[in-house]
Amino acid sequence: MANKKVLKVGLDSAAPFPMHSDYNAGNFEGFEVDLLQAVTNHLNLEVEYEVSLWSTILEKLFKGELDIICSAVTVTASREHILEFSNPYLYFRLCAVVDKDDSLSGLPHFKNKTIGVREATEAERYVREQFPGNNIVYAVTNKELYRKLQAGKIDMLIDDSPIAGGFLQNNKKLKIGMFLPKTDSAYAIAMKKGDVKLKTQFNETLSLLKENGTYQQIYKKWFSEIQF
Template identity: 75%
Template sequence: MAPKKILKVGLDSAAPFPMHSDYHSDKFEGFEVDLLKAITDHLNLEIQYEVSLWQNILEKLFKGELDMICSAVTVTDSRKHILEFSEPYLHFRLSAVVFHEDSLDSIADLKNKTIGVREATEAERYVHTRFPNNNMVHAVTNRELYSKLLSRKIDLLVDDSPIAGGFLQKNKKLKIGMFLPETESHYAIAMKKGDLQMKQQFNDALKLMRENGTYDTIYQKWFSDIEF
């Protein structure tokens, strides 16, 4: 029997649970972990995770140091120019997270607020574009970002809704104040530009997972209590 082909898969070292947990912890788990295992088992491929800071991960893929990234990668037009993307596996929105006692009635309520974001994310780009005059506080990891809000160093944070939902399950003092308008987005598996054969294989496998119920089972396991 021929050995399985090994895929070098990039993973954000600042675990965005429930997409995945910390790879170096005793319990490495999450939606993307289960989904990628189901796909690679079907394709008879072996995963070798390469953990990296988010701000470096896309560049590593572009340089060919990774075969793909399955780590909450938002599909954007600019990224499509330099990478291949599978069909989307999760749709979501950006959300503004606040304390339970705070309220956001409209997007105008974000003006003059100190807003926290993670570096090199679409949330950061959104805040830069929509609220260029606001005081913006950057964090490298999700944990750092939510700690800044809990210690009231920022008024609110902007994050992808499924990741926010995972953190809010553990932080009952916080809530999603509002979903930000016109931020409908999706995650997909990012691959090297021109890797069309792998892209087709993964798209076919994703299609099969949706048809045979595997996708729904994994989705319900991780997102049954999360709104996005």
């Protein structure tokens, strides 16, 4: 029997759960893990994961050190210039997470607030554009970011809503203060520019998984308790 083709898959070391957990923690799981397994099983591909810092992961793919990234990659116009994207597999928004006793009624509330973001993310780009005058605090991992908020070092943090939702499941001291207007976004699988054959295979398989109900089962398993 011929060996399966191996797909080198890039993962964010900061583990954006429930998309995926920490690869090195033994219990590797998440929405993207199940989805990618379903896709690659259908295509008879073998997956080899490689963990990278978020700040360098897209560059690794661009250089061809990875075949794909399936790790909460937001589709943006600038990324589409240098990478191929599958059809989106999850739609979401950015949100502001605050202490459960705080309230946010709108963007004017953000004035003079210290805002936390993870570096090299779309949340960071949004904050820099929308609130250039604010004090911005950077974190490398999600855990570090949420810890800063719990410790009162920042007034709020901006994050992708599914990831915030996953974090808040186990943390009743924080809440989503508001979803940010005009931040409708999507996650998709990123591939090397020109990798059109693989992209077509992925898109066809994603459509099939939606048609046969597999996608819905995986979605329900990971997001039945999460609002985003």
